[in-house]
Amino acid sequence: MVNYARLAKDWRIWLLAVVLIFSVVGLVPIGEDPDAIDDDRDRGLTALTFGLELEGGTFVQLSPVGTTVDATGFDPENADEVEANVGEFVDVPVRVHVPEDLRVAPGEDPDGGEIEFRGEISEEDARSAVEEAGYGVEDSRIGVAQETLNDLRDSIQLRLDEQLGEGAGAEVSVRSNIFTGDDFIVVEVPGEREEDGRIVDIIRTQGEFEIRAVSDPETDEQVHITSGEGIDRGSVTPPLEDQDREGAFRVQFQLESQAAETFRDTMIEIGATDPATRPDHPPVMYFNNEEVFRGELNPTLANSIAESTWEGGGLSVTGLDRDQAQLVSVALRSGALPTPIEISSSSTISPRQGERFKTFSLLIAFLAILGVGAAIYSRYRDLRIAVPTVLVGLAEVVALLGFSAVFDFTVDLAYVAGLIAVIGTGVDDLIIIADEVQERGRVTSAEVYRKRLKRAFIIIGMAATTTIGAMIPLAYLGLGQISGFAVVTIIGVLIGVLVTRPAYGSVLRELLTEKD
Amino acid sequence: MAVWDKLAHPSDYVDDVDYSEHSSKKLIAVPLGILGLALLVLLVHFLLTGLPVSLGFEFTGGVSLQMQTDTPVDQIEQDFSNIEGVPAPDSVQAISGGAIVRYQPLDDDQMGELQDFRDDEYPDASIEMVSPAHGLSLLYQSIGAVLFAFLLMTFVVFAFFRTFVPSMAIVASAASDMIVPIGVMTLLGIDVTLGTIPAILLIIGYSIDSDILLTRNTLTGRRKKFYENVRNAMRTGVTMTTTSMAAMAVMAVSAHFFAIFILRDIGIILFFGLGMDLINTYMMNVAILRWHVLDRRGLR
Numbered sequence: 001m002v003n004y005a006r007l008a009k010d011w012r013i014w015l016l017a018v019v020l021i022f023s024v025v026g027l028v029p030i031g032e033d034p035d036a037i038d039d040d041r042d043r044g045l046t047a048l049t050f051g052l053e054l055e056g057g058t059f060v061q062l063s064p065v066g067t068t069v070d071a072t073g074f075d076p077e078n079a080d081e082v083e084a085n086v087g088e089f090v091d092v093p094v095r096v097h098v099p100e101d102l103r104v105a106p107g108e109d110p111d112g113g114e115i116e117f118r119g120e121i122s123e124e125d126a127r128s129a130v131e132e133a134g135y136g137v138e139d140s141r142i143g144v145a146q147e148t149l150n151d152l153r154d155s156i157q158l159r160l161d162e163q164l165g166e167g168a169g170a171e172v173s174v175r176s177n178i179f180t181g182d183d184f185i186v187v188e189v190p191g192e193r194e195e196d197g198r199i200v201d202i203i204r205t206q207g208e209f210e211i212r213a214v215s216d217p218e219t220d221e222q223v224h225i226t227s228g229e230g231i232d233r234g235s236v237t238p239p240l241e242d243q244d245r246e247g248a249f250r251v252q253f254q255l256e257s258q259a260a261e262t263f264r265d266t267m268i269e270i271g272a273t274d275p276a277t278r279p280d281h282p283p284v285m286y287f288n289n290e291e292v293f294r295g296e297l298n299p300t301l302a303n304s305i306a307e308s309t310w311e312g313g314g315l316s317v318t319g320l321d322r323d324q325a326q327l328v329s330v331a332l333r334s335g336a337l338p339t340p341i342e343i344s345s346s347s348t349i350s351p352r353q354g355e356r357f358k359t360f361s362l363l364i365a366f367l368a369i370l371g372v373g374a375a376i377y378s379r380y381r382d383l384r385i386a387v388p389t390v391l392v393g394l395a396e397v398v399a400l401l402g403f404s405a406v407f408d409f410t411v412d413l414a415y416v417a418g419l420i421a422v423i424g425t426g427v428d429d430l431i432i433i434a435d436e437v438q439e440r441g442r443v444t445s446a447e448v449y450r451k452r453l454k455r456a457f458i459i460i461g462m463a464a465t466t467t468i469g470a471m472i473p474l475a476y477l478g479l480g481q482i483s484g485f486a487v488v489t490i491i492g493v494l495i496g497v498l499v500t501r502p503a504y505g506s507v508l509r510e511l512l513t514e515k516d
Numbered sequence: 517m518a519v520w521d522k523l524a525h526p527s528d529y530v531d532d533v534d535y536s537e538h539s540s541k542k543l544i545a546v547p548l549g550i551l552g553l554a555l556l557v558l559l560v561h562f563l564l565t566g567l568p569v570s571l572g573f574e575f576t577g578g579v580s581l582q583m584q585t586d587t588p589v590d591q592i593e594q595d596f597s598n599i600e601g602v603p604a605p606d607s608v609q610a611i612s613g614g615a616i617v618r619y620q621p622l623d624d625d626q627m628g629e630l631q632d633f634r635d636d637e638y639p640d641a642s643i644e645m646v647s648p649a650h651g652l653s654l655l656y657q658s659i660g661a662v663l664f665a666f667l668l669m670t671f672v673v674f675a676f677f678r679t680f681v682p683s684m685a686i687v688a689s690a691a692s693d694m695i696v697p698i699g700v701m702t703l704l705g706i707d708v709t710l711g712t713i714p715a716i717l718l719i720i721g722y723s724i725d726s727d728i729l730l731t732r733n734t735l736t737g738r739r740k741k742f743y744e745n746v747r748n749a750m751r752t753g754v755t756m757t758t759t760s761m762a763a764m765a766v767m768a769v770s771a772h773f774f775a776i777f778i779l780r781d782i783g784i785i786l787f788f789g790l791g792m793d794l795i796n797t798y799m800m801n802v803a804i805l806r807w808h809v810l811d812r813r814g815l816r
Contacts, residue, residue: 346627356774368764372763379527420782424722427759462676463728466673466728469672470720482717489718
């Protein structure tokens with residue numbers, strides 16, 4: 001005898017209903033900012049975000065090649081000197097970094113920093129080079145400094161945006177594997193284009209840099225000064241923040257002697273050193289034929305060029321914000337990557353293949369639920385149990401998908417595997433509930449029912465805790481697919497234990513209790 | 517409905533099992549024997565190849581292309597064997613509605629040539645590359661992840677039951693549930709891939725349910741009713757496990773025909789893992805629990 005009135009007052013049923021409504025609303029692709037989605041990308045039937053495996057696209061994982069030694073025995077201010085000293089003992093470029101946590105309070109003497117070797121060199125050789133140069137070695141590791149990683153990320157992003165167009169939606173990010181401590185860079189390019197096979201090549205290929213100067217302000221006619229060949233690439237600094245002006249950045253670099261001569265002569269010739277006409281003849285920088293910077297000569301510099309006291313070719317681009325400075329810094333190196341790179345893995349999935357995977361993996365999940373339904377019916381021969389079981393199983397899937405849409409999880413094949421895991425353990429728990437309340441004889445009162453349901457939930461709680469306990473560390477590891485799988489399993493199990501299984505218990509009570 | 521009603525469900529046979537007739541030795545011998553066979557398979561494979569299992573290209577490094585196409589496999593093999601600047605493929609394998617082409621690790625130039633060839637001739641093919649160093653690192657991380665999850669499971673189980681013998685029985689059963697399907701895969705010639713790792717982890721989640729049910733029922737129930745408690749837990753547990761096995765069988769078979777091998781492999785591993793769990797739980801664990809609850813108190 002089903003008591004609908006009591007069912008309608010049950011908080012478990014309400015909770016399930018609310019969760020389901022939110023899930024369905026979350027799954028509908030409305031309320032999204034249409035500008036946030038590229039025009040050429042299909043918005044699809046749901047608000048779910050599919051991974052490259054199911055959507056199609058290219059994925060590249062790469063690591064910088066380098067070794068870093070934590071060293072002591074020098075003042076970080078003298079970085080140039082340290083770089084030169086250590087550089088004598090190795091064949092690869094050397095850089096000194098002072099990470100935030102090594103910076104000391106004012107008054108204390110700063111000591112040491114990270115000495116980074118940009119290229120293939122063993123930890124042993126790196127350490128002995130530092131020691132031979134007369135500095136102390138505290139620690140060493142394979143890998144490069146955080147700053148260099150960010151620089152690498154920006155350089156690669158710039159190359160891809162240049163070659164594929166910014167609309168291609170290429171995403172470059174620095175990731176870290178908590179398990180091994182290794183840092184790496186992930187490149188993701190959704191969709192498909194003819195140059196897909198070239199993405200790795202694009203990442204590896206340098207761009208073209210040029211400095212010109214405006215000779216005729218009326219027509220914006222410009223004269224060529226130097227290409228990337230004329231820049232001493234090793235001298236280009238990352239963005240440096242001005243000490244007296246926060247948020248103002250500069251980039252310093254050195255011209256090769258030939259280019260420095262041309263620069264000086266051109267500046268004088270076009271009148272950029274004459275205070276009256278100086279503002280009309282700014283030098284302009286181009287990267288892959290696009291202007292990245294234009295700015296008049298600094299009066300002091302103009303003066304020293306005019307008076308022939310400027311020597312060496314050291315230049316500084318000032319008054320930039322951080323992004324501009326980064327762009328100029330990358331462009332000055334002709335987009336050369338700061339360190340050599342090693343491609344760890346790459347994959348390209350065609351959108352048609354992805355579509356096939358998407359359709360069929362959902363079909364497979366659906367078939368698996370049908371299989372579960374058939375198995376349940378053949379056991380109980382009772383539609384009052386089989387139908388709610390399959391429906392609750394489906395409700396768990398909808399709730400999990402809705403949750404994933406709202407929190408923007410990426411749906412890939414590992415996700416589908418996790419989904420199947422959730423369906424499977426979910427049904428196991430429903431069977432425990434059904435058996436506990438029914439198999440121990442007829443349910444004669446609500447009190448008997450409550451006791452039995454409690455027994456069932458103790459066992460379910462234990463099993464769920466064990467599964468979640470085993471999955472939590474995996475969710476935190478940077479194992480990519482396996483982390484995604486673990487997260488989905490944990491959330492699915494939580495939704496099941498807290499929302500759908502209590503509601504199932506209430507529904508069965510109404511269906512199975514003989515008296516009130 | 518008539519046919520349905522005549523079909524017996526596996527759990528219907530639970531009443532026919534009379535544990536009091538079977539000695540503990542006999543009950544434990546069967547699961548241990550199967551585990552021994554699985555270990556033997558792994559040992560033989562180790563002696564033959566130097567590795568206990570055959571590893572997929574994600575772990576060894578290499579290149580794999582998968583394509584759905586009407587082009588006959590012979591043609592595909594010929595096409596991919598004659599790319600300038602690229603060595604001949606390691607293997608070309610026909611799958612339902614297409615093929616998988618595998619290469620040994622390629623250097624950057626060779627990879628570039630292969631990519632160009634794919635863009636021109638087989639733009640629908642998916643192509644995946646893993647460097648040997650990265651593959652090895654993935655392998656170590658995966659082994660670490662499985663061991664880590666296993667240790668945590670052990671910890672949680674011991675924290676729940678706080679008695680050594682029954683907790684140990686659950687942990688031993690889970691270990692055996694994980695090893696046997698790997699033996700089966702090796703016997704079937706299926707590579708252990710990155711997609712296999714979640715499946716091996718899933719066994720923890722699945723196999724623990726019925727073990728916990730059995731252990732809790734027999735430890736908290738009345739001692740005199742030991743066999744009845746086992747029977748109740750078994751009826752539920754067998755239903756749970758066989759239901760999951762049915763779902764996994766459906767998944768493995770359908771994923772094989774749709775050529776989504778990660779899901780097929782997960783299905784195969786779980787199917788055999790759950791099958792092994794039935795044997796472990798209702799032979800080994802029942803025998804161990806009977807000793808723990810009855811024998812050592814001289815109650816049987």
